[in-house]
Amino acid sequence: MANASLLNVALTRASYAVSTALAKPSAAILDNLFAAYPDYYRMRINGDERMAAIADAIRSEVGTCDSLGDVSVYEGYVLGWVARELGVETVSGCDLSGxxxxRARAYLPGTYTTFDLNDLYKDPTSNxxxxxxxxxxxxxxxYYIGPLANLTWRQTWLFREAKLAFLQALRRQANKAIIVQHFGKGQKESIGxxxxxxxGHKVEDRWGIWLLPAAT
Ligand SMILES: C[S@@+](CC[C@H](N)C(=O)[O-])C[C@H]1O[C@@H](n2cnc3c(N)ncnc32)[C@H](O)[C@@H]1O
Structure with a gap:
């Protein structure tokens, strides 16, 4: 029994690693992983510097912010941290993983739903x-979005026009601004x-924060 469950854990992690390296994880792979490992990305113990930098970026570059949304809300930790720091009460979020x-819904009152961001990539006229x-x-x-996911965003020239159309679609999803944050060496500068x-323009280097003004 213990061996079977160890094997299950190993398979869950391996399917996530392989799908992320080669392309992108499905909702089922993410659900299995997150069900087995609450706070899989260790947001709570990895420190709050990233969240503080995101909040600072909004405070200094956007000013007043009455509502915050998150396109990959995960368990709501980043959204909740930034909302609390800025005194924002109206929050919303979506994520591929149900x-x-x-977990986000239980953690922080707001409007949440499952959504595959690839749908917005495929149809940039949608919302x-x-x-x-x-x-x-x-x-x-x-790095989960687009035909080759991670590779798509590591190479600026790959699917450039589709990625720009997707970023323009994101600009239409907010009233004031979009905060784009990725700190991985391979993605930060190419996404920026x-x-x-x-x-858009760069706001902060350590965590790779860029701001895109909302489309008017
Ligand atoms: C590395 S975590 C980042 C979570 C959070 N945005 C943060 O910055 O801490 C990636 C998140 O993206 C979500 N995700 C993966 N593929 C997605 C997709 N196609 N559409 C929407 N969310 C997706 C995962 O479920 C996970 O919650």
């Missing part, structure tokens, strides 16, 4: 299924370069 969305917030967080998630090409 398990993550349920997110959450109320339009003042500021929308797009943090540590773009695209954000600049889409009309």
């Amino acid at each position: 398990v993550a969305v349920e 997110l299924p959450i109320p339009k917030p003042d500021v929308l967080l797009v943090c540590e998630c773009l 370069e695209l954000v600049v090409a889409a009309g």
